[in-house]
Amino acid sequence: MKEIVNLPVSKPEEEEYHINMGPQHPSTHGVLRLLVSLQGEIVKNLKPHCGYIHRGIEKMCEKDTYPQIIHLTDRMDYLSSHINNHAVCLLVEKALEIEVPERVQYIRTIMDELTRIQSHQLWWASFGMDLGGLTCFFYGLRDREMILDIWEETTGSRFLQSYNCPGGVMQDIHPNFQKKVHVFLKTFKKKIKDYEKILSGNVIFEQRSKGVGMLTKEDAISYGITGPSGRGSAWSCDIRKTEPYSMYSKVHFNEVLRYECDSYSRYMVRMQEMYESMNIIEQLIDNIPAGDYAARMKAVIKLPAGEYYQRVESARGELGVYVVSDGNKTPYRMKFRTPSFTNLSVLDHLSRDMKIADLVAIGGSLDLVIPDIDR
């Protein structure tokens, strides 16, 4: 007879109570549920419960062809849909050893950076709203609209574009593309000054974000916090620098690093990255070479049997695509290493012994996108 083992049950402290933040909560930005143990207003413990928007994208990929998979990746991190597409295309091109035309690389890089800017704009908007500055939300959305208009003309879609395809892009850029991007850059350089005025220099904002959610470099590395959140902890983790793809090895830009390791430094990294992205676009936009907008591909794409991995820098961190192929037109197994999922893991560590208001600020500064967590 088996002996009954009395497992030590962790009793909640006296006066500790739980609240469910989410699945419907304004500051989780989607259907994420955080089970928060509180003592008064102080967060003692936090357990994220994922899966409310799980769609089984990785499993669905196993029965889809590679061009079809691209349309699914849009739905993961919907704010950097173009970068998600790009990752899959790069992987397919790497596996088939296809050289894509230079024009495609230019277009993809510009689109990636536009994606990054609009993602950071929306993050800025919602971060401001998390901290109670409702006006920020409208400022961010207003300027993001210009990028969506540019996309609408070229890709035919404002949000989930599926513009990339293996070997190139779906169609050539619209004749107005360059002109409109120039207008956007000119306008946004003025508007971003407003962003700095309304939030960055504000006393209340600095109080709310400085020293809140301290993430040391060691912790950032051990938790695998990539993207602007990792670079806010002085961890140089920009895939665009470490493993350049497309045009990133040929353009000049700085990897933004901040050393304060708090929410404010994560905020400043993203603000600076918008400038850097504009800088990259400026270097490329006037020099798009003539040529084909896609390489010639076979009608049915079959990857040679083997394992493939491709990393790209999405707007919120390192996006990894891993494919095991058995030589068929569909992958045998597909796995996405999504930045939001890994970044979520540090939320408990950061928000312990902080207040509820700080938890909201920290969650905002990590820039989580919930469909990216659940896939």
Add this chain to the structure above:
Amino acid sequence: MTFNIYDFTSFTTWIDQSLNSLMSPTLALITEMVIIGVVFLLFYAVVGLFLVYAERKVCAFMQNRVGPNRVGPYGIFQTIADFIKLLMKELVYIKDSDKLLFNIAPFIVIIASFMALSAIPFAKGLHAIDFDIGILYVIAVSSLGVVGILLAGWSSNNKYSLIGAMRSGAQIVSYELSVGLSLLTIIVLAGTMQFSEIVEMQSDGWFLFKGHIPAFIAFVVFLISSTAETNRGPFDLAEAESELTAGFHTEYSGIKFAFFFLAEYMNMFLVASIAATVFLGGWMPFHISGWAGFNTIMDYIPPFVWYIGKTAFVIWLMMWFKWTFPRLRIDQLLTLEWKYLLPINLVNILLMAFLVLMHWHF
């Protein structure tokens, strides 16, 4: 009877006399009470509806939006339509909530602001009760509202509401001090608590200018702490929609929610009126001593317009705060009060007392 838009005294005394000549004094008093109650109810509703509309327009203006523009010209009937919608909404009762307290709470909040309204002088002679302790009465009555908020949070059987109520309790009790002390600074200058006398004393210059620097400091402190006391942004921690969904009124629906909503705007109107009356001269026109011509021109503008204009200015300032600043955290909020505003206020009163003793004010 002469109806004079610049002085309502003869009008109100005429009503009083004619009522007394028609019926017994007790009955006349009761009739007067009823009339004043009905007038205030109407005033309350109209001002509340207008302020909601104004806030939506101001906030739209700050956020590059148009704001309500569909119902009526420039959307002025939007709030009325909203109000009718809220009236027809179902009142949701929460399981295991304390029914009595849950139902009473919105009324306490609304009654507190309603009672305070009665001591405000709207124009010369247009004054429901002219207490000799007017300011004390307003402070005392308006702080009753926190009881309603605490009850609402407690009886809702919702942890978010409870957190909101706890925050609100800490906040309002703390900031009550600053409101009181900043008004006390002006009482030191004026030497009276009666609203009508305070307004009369400002006929040759508003207290904001008369009292030099201490009065100005008191005005700024009063603006900050009264914004906090009305639970408005950047001090809207009790609601804090990004943290607590809606704080203490999360579980309220329909007209009860509307009561909280209306009370918030009326409180804003109330503190703006007090700021206008105590610091900016109430219904008294803007006068510069010695400039006789200028003063006569200013006198042509009716007192009621002066009062509304000043109040609207203060309300606009408070809306500006709300739509510009992010929200504070609870500990920062209390730090601001106990470590900064309160000491500043105490020193400020001493400064003002010294100023009054030395007759250095105008």
